[in-house]
Amino acid sequence: MIKIIIHGCNGKMGKVIAKLAAESPDFKVVAGVDKNTSPLDFPVYSDLKEVKEEADVVIDFSYHEAVPDMVKAAAQKKLPVVIATTGLSEEELKVIEEASKEIPIFKSANMSLGVNILINLVKEAAKILQQDFDIEIIEKHHNMKKDAPSGTALMIADAINQVLNDKKEYVYGRHTKTEQRKPNELGIHAVRGGTIVGEHQVIFAGHDEVITISHSAQSREIFGYGALKAAKFIINQNPGLYNMEDLVKKG
Template sequence: MTVKLAIAGASGRMGRMLIEATAATPDAEFVAALDRADSPFIGRDAGELVGTACGVIVGSDLNAAFQKADCLIDFTRPEATLAHLQVARHLKRAMVIGTTGFTAEQKAEIAEAAREIPVVFAPNMSVGVNTVFKLLDVAARILASGYDVEVFEAHHRYKVDAPSGTALRMGEVVAQALGRDLQECAVYGREGVTGERTPETIGFATVRGGDVVGDHTVMFCGLGERVEISHKAGSRMPYATGALRAAVFLQGRNAGLFDMQDVLGLR
């Protein structure tokens, strides 16, 4: 069964990649493109964004888009995503949410909406990154004693939230495997005389610069050895193809909150 897709933020970096990826996905049909009302692309063929006309006109009317689409893929900003979610909930449409930077209260709002509509919500849609999540769970259980955990991530200069949603999820996976609460053990910055590192903490380091798509490394640092599990993205295409896979996964589902571990059958 072919899933009919609407893409939010069509003129953005991920929006363009999603348009391109949809054209190469046989079980997905691109039917609606959304952008801000003040976007210069409103009223133009969305295919212009990737160099090939496709007949889908960029608009700002979410209700009109949902009349055509089964599912909305959203990689925008938290406030916009939540506004889109309320419309999806009202019209009983599915959503794939790749937006990051949500507060705990906003995540709870997504979970509440998922009681009525099907939602895939994941900080990273890449199949490779989600494989890394599984590896981190295994590694953390094996290296549970005598190893300090540090999470490093680097992204392009335009990213507005830090640490990245992927880095935070990596920390959550490790913390859960170790029986810890990330909110209590995370350290997000070190400066000056900090004293010795306490073993129960999980540290985060963030770099922003240039056009780095996304680099993530989790280090398990012991005495005399270090285990590193890394993922480096060369383009945004893995995120787009993963999101499309998530949209196909939601076909035929009435409600529920899922992530990419569910989509990939890694539970």
């Protein structure tokens, strides 16, 4: 049985992880960390440093500003970490990279297997269509989401740009623009409303034809299942930085 500490346990995704772990014989939540220390079915602390329970892994669905202190504490405790928090700054990413020299860290802006398959498909399409098709990304999320564009949209854009040798220039919406679209643009657009869990579309627009590759999340549980799979994967790895591509390769 894998013993989990949930960092951000009183958030929406933290509660999803707790529910899924409780329903599985393979996982047990031994403690939680959250600025809201309201008790759950396990002890809840305000800081990972305070956690007394023995654990195998930390799963993080929190806020980007809380991640650096969390990974530092995890490194001190020699605990592997799964990071699903988005909106991380360059400075925060550097802290994660530094900690990964001491512990294995799994980081992905989206824990859905489906989204990561979409990324693989989009990369192949971009290689073939890059000369004659314009590429645009549209992402939609609920009205409580704080970061825009989504971490997943940026992950998709970065994957496209990687296979195109960084030829594309990111354009975030086109408000106030009064000029023709440039061939090297990659448009990224965010929609916020209602209770949309998460939708991502990649549009390849050519002459008289449009190809759209899309993914729609129907519930938050798909991200929870992905995080638990990542936890099972990361506890057996050496120190380093891992992502969903490593998990997909493992099968």
